Amino acid sequence: MEKGYLCIVLHSHLPYVRHPEYEDFLEEDWLYEAITETYIPLINVYNGLVRDGVDFRITMSITPSLCSMLADPVLQDRYVKHLDTLIELANKEVERTRWEPAFNRLALMYQSQFIETRRTFMERYRKNILSAFKEFQDMGKLEIITCNATHGFFPLMEVCPKSVRAQVQVGANSYERFFGRRPRGTWLAECGYFPGADAFLKEAGMRYFFTDTHGILHASPRPKYGVYAPIYCRSGVGAFARDFESSKQVWSAIEGYPGDFNYREFYRDIGFDLDFDYIKPYIHKDGIRINTGIKYYRITGRTDHKEAYNPDWARERAASHAGNFMFNREKQVEFLFDVMKKKPIIVAPYDAELYGHWWYEGPMFLDFLFRKLHYDQKTVKPITPSEYLERNPRNQVSTPTMSSWGYKGYCEHWLDGSNDWIYRHLHKASERMSELANSYPNASGLTRRALNQALRELLLAQSSDWAFIMKTGTVVQYAVKRTKDHILRFTRIYDDIKANRVDEGWLSDIEYKDNVFPEIDYRVHA
Amino acid sequence: MKKRNKSGKKAVKKAVKKVKTAARTTTKRVRSVVKKVKKLPVLKRVRKVVSRVAQVVESPRDKTEETKYYPRPTPYLPPRQWEREELPDRYGDTRIVIMARDPYWVFSYWEVTDEKRVQIEREAGASWNDLRKVLRVYDVTGKDFNGFNANRYFDIDLHPSAVSWYINVGVADRSWCVDLGVITPSGKFILIARSNIVLTPRDSASDVIDEEWMSIEEEFLKLYGLWGGFAGASPGKARIKKIMKERLQQELSSGGLSSFVRPPNYKGRGFWMVVNTELIVYGATEPDATVTVQGRPIRLNPDGTFSLRFALPDGEQVIPVKGVSADKEEERVITPIVRKSTK
Incomplete structure (x- = not known):
């Protein structure tokens, strides 16, 4: 009999980036990289576990904006094209590295990996990998949860509760369209919670969400079991908190597993390493070097000198890290069970893209971990939050504190000198959206289309990613442009509706460009 | 937007002038009018202020004049958005x-x-x-x-x-x-x-203890402390608070995809230089010939040319290129030998 539970949560998200108006759009690569390096490798792991009869549980949020992209035919076709180019590059690499066996072996590995990925994508899932995740959910292995429609960061939307509601409702409805049932729980973008946000989740029929460690440790009244049992907010929605210890083992740049010297070095990609003329067809059309996904080195050490990656050594390390992770969870659960006199739940959430994309061996680690948990011990049982709540319906009532899992634990990453200028526009647009929704409660025809599009534009502008990027300083121009574009489009619709002069041609154009959430109903923002 | 501001400013100026010329004792009344119309849209508001102020401070004759000089408010048409690339500085709210x-x-x-x-x-x-x-x-x-x-x-x-x-x-x-x-x-x-x-959010554990779920301090600290990795020891409240602060400084999320998190930084700091060599082997034969390089078949371009590119490590590479005619009657072998060393 188990003494406690382990709840692994993978949060997968990408901002809605889709530019059919351009032939080659750099930021669309984020999706293609993630499919090749994270989503399909995870699907492969799940398939392997199911095939081998390993009982596992993973909770996975797939954000509404990501779902929309994964289900979008334009992006699906572009992904296939992207993959074909990648396979072509891998073919060339196999030839080019002929006299360097250590690299040749890796080129062959990538070649077969990409070809296999293409087969999985095209033949097995017919370009829509959401159906893969849905299958695992229907088998009861995976619990897919939703997220704020466009990953809007709630603590900074507290003054616009209508927008919080819209983010939640649109997210839940979108989930239903993709997965054929209502979501049981949600991942609040960046774990961003403010007291009261739970009421909107309740309204949408959701039973739980997650906060960072201090969100619940600092809840009031003081939670008796710390982060090792969920609490119920006043609304009755459950809140689970991240366990710091298990997070640190994987995340930490210093002590974390992914920094092991035998693992693949992320920063040495042939897109940057190889001769420009040779690599040119495989990077951005304007000659901007990008990651191709073909990387030949291992971390090697704290040095610029890198040695060739050795997949066998890496595999061994992944197995031993999985063993170490499990051992630590067993000890942790035993200790907690002793103190609590109750089975603890250890919640270990990660960005899904850490697995595979950042940490190449990450999916393999998960594979080993669930196999070991299944065969090698009885102390810790993998669980989903829904299952936990079914078994433990009685929980303490308390209110988490405002918090996020971002830098310093609150809002600083999304509210600082680089990005604070956006909020006056976002808040104003939110106010105007409500004004519209209330002025036109029963719109039809063109006005209705315009109102629905206005809400799409508002939601897209609210993506926390734009503020995040502005602060991080990578593709700032793009993030600024997206924020402005959506606010300006919103404002034009607002003005046009009020002046009763909606331009159908223009509206059709932005409906085509910003085509997210086809089922949207502007009235959720009333 | 500019136009709108301009006419707004004009109206404001006019209103100010009128207010100024009016007796000081009416200020209070003006103020109350301003208050009342505060909630209307900008231009309308200004006009209303102007007309109301006029009502308050001016004689009926002035009022007639008022209607003469100020055209009936036309419905406000905001500028088309496509003329704008920038967000507005102001929205006309206080x-x-x-x-x-x-x-x-x-x-x-x-x-x-x-x-x-x-x-x-x-x-x-x-x-x-x-x-x-x-x-x-x-x-x-x-x-x-x-x-x-x-x-x-x-x-x-x-x-x-x-x-x-x-x-x-x-x-x-x-x-x-x-x-x-x-x-x-x-x-x-x-x-x-x-x-x-x-x-503002709390920065430490709540002092509010839930009667129904009451736990003793030491027990709580054990649980509270566990996330910091010092299970078993009761580390004391002050130390926990300090560690919590430190822990919040750490970034324990990747922020998703690298591409928008950080640029590749493998080059390290300071001056650096990398030199690699590649070898291009190219040639041409009959388009329907069969060609192998180091024993492996290669694909010819439609015009019979070919070009191969190899990373060239130190040492000697012997590269026999063999062409066989389509009817298998003729055969030719050319073998470049390349030696590379690095000093």
Whole structure:
């Protein structure tokens, strides 16, 4: 009999980036990289576990904006094209590295990996990998949860509760369209919670969400079991908190597993390493070097000198890290069970893209971990939050504190000198959206289309990613442009509706460009 | 937008002029009118102020004149958005909004309309530029705030051109409300706008113990401490608080995809140089010939040319290139030998 539970949560998200108006759009690569390096490798792991009869549980949020992209035919076709180019590059690499066996072996590995990925994508899932995740959910292995429609960061939307509601409702409805049932729980973008946000989740029929460690440790009244049992907010929605210890083992740049010297070095990609003329067809059309996904080195050490990656050594390390992770969870659960006199739940959430994309061996680690948990011990049982709540319906009532899992634990990453200028526009647009929704409660025809599009534009502008990027300083121009574009489009619709002069041609154009959430109903923002 | 501002400004100027020419005793009445129409859209509001002010301060004859000089308000047509690439600086509101950034900091942004400035100038009896702009920050924890019952407040002097400010409130788990206002030369505070109320998040464990779920302090500290990796030991409240702060400094999320998180930095710091060599082997034969390089078949271009590119390590490479005619009757072998060494 188990003494406690382990709840692994993978949060997968990408901002809605889709530019059919351009032939080659750099930021669309984020999706293609993630499919090749994270989503399909995870699907492969799940398939392997199911095939081998390993009982596992993973909770996975797939954000509404990501779902929309994964289900979008334009992006699906572009992904296939992207993959074909990648396979072509891998073919060339196999030839080019002929006299360097250590690299040749890796080129062959990538070649077969990409070809296999293409087969999985095209033949097995017919370009829509959401159906893969849905299958695992229907088998009861995976619990897919939703997220704020466009990953809007709630603590900074507290003054616009209508927008919080819209983010939640649109997210839940979108989930239903993709997965054929209502979501049981949600991942609040960046774990961003403010007291009261739970009421909107309740309204949408959701039973739980997650906060960072201090969100619940600092809840009031003081939670008796710390982060090792969920609490119920006043609304009755459950809140689970991240366990710091298990997070640190994987995340930490210093002590974390992914920094092991035998693992693949992320920063040495042939897109940057190889001769420009040779690599040119495989990077951005304007000659901007990008990651191709073909990387030949291992971390090697704290040095610029890198040695060739050795997949066998890496595999061994992944197995031993999985063993170490499990051992630590067993000890942790035993200790907690002793103190609590109750089975603890250890919640270990990660960005899904850490697995595979950042940490190449990450999916393999998960594979080993669930196999070991299944065969090698009885102390810790993998669980989903829904299952936990079914078994433990009685929980303490308390209110988490405002918090996020971002830098310093609150809002600083999304509210600082680089990005604070956006909020006056976002808040104003939110106010105007409500004004519209209330002025036109029963719109039809063109006005209705315009109102629905206005809400799409508002939601897209609210993506926390734009503020995040502005602060991080990578593709700032793009993030600024997206924020402005959506606010300006919103404002034009607002003005046009009020002046009763909606331009159908223009509206059709932005409906085509910003085509997210086809089922949207502007009235959720009333 | 510009046009709109212009006509707005004109109207404001006109209104100001009228108000100024009116007897001082009517100021109060003017003020009450301004208050009443505050909620209307900008231009309409200005016009209304003008016409109402006119009503208040002018004779019936002036009123007739009024209608003569001011055309009937036409429906406001905002400029088309495609003419604009920038977001507006102002939305025509007088308001201040605050947001809690963390336990100790509150962010505020605001906007003041021209009309409001005029009103404030009049009320303060000084020009806008001469007035001290301040944020009055109220601790309203546990209060149903009415402007007078704050637990305490402090003022922050603003830079004249500021439209936003980070306020160091310094205390977690308190409710805050902020007034944007001016301080007159005589020291009087005049309110421009009052903010929403925010609660700064808690930065430590709550002291509120749930009776029903009561746990003893030591037991709680054990659990509280576990996340910090010191299970078993009771580390004490102060130390825990310190560690919690340190822990919040660490970034334990990747922020998703690398591509928008950080640029590749493998080059390390300082000067650096990398030299690699590649070898291109190229040639041509009959388009329907079969060619192998080092024994492996290669694909010819439609015109019979071929080009191969190899990473060239140190050492000697013997590269036999063998062509066989389509009818297998003829065969030719050419073997370049390349030696590379690095000094």
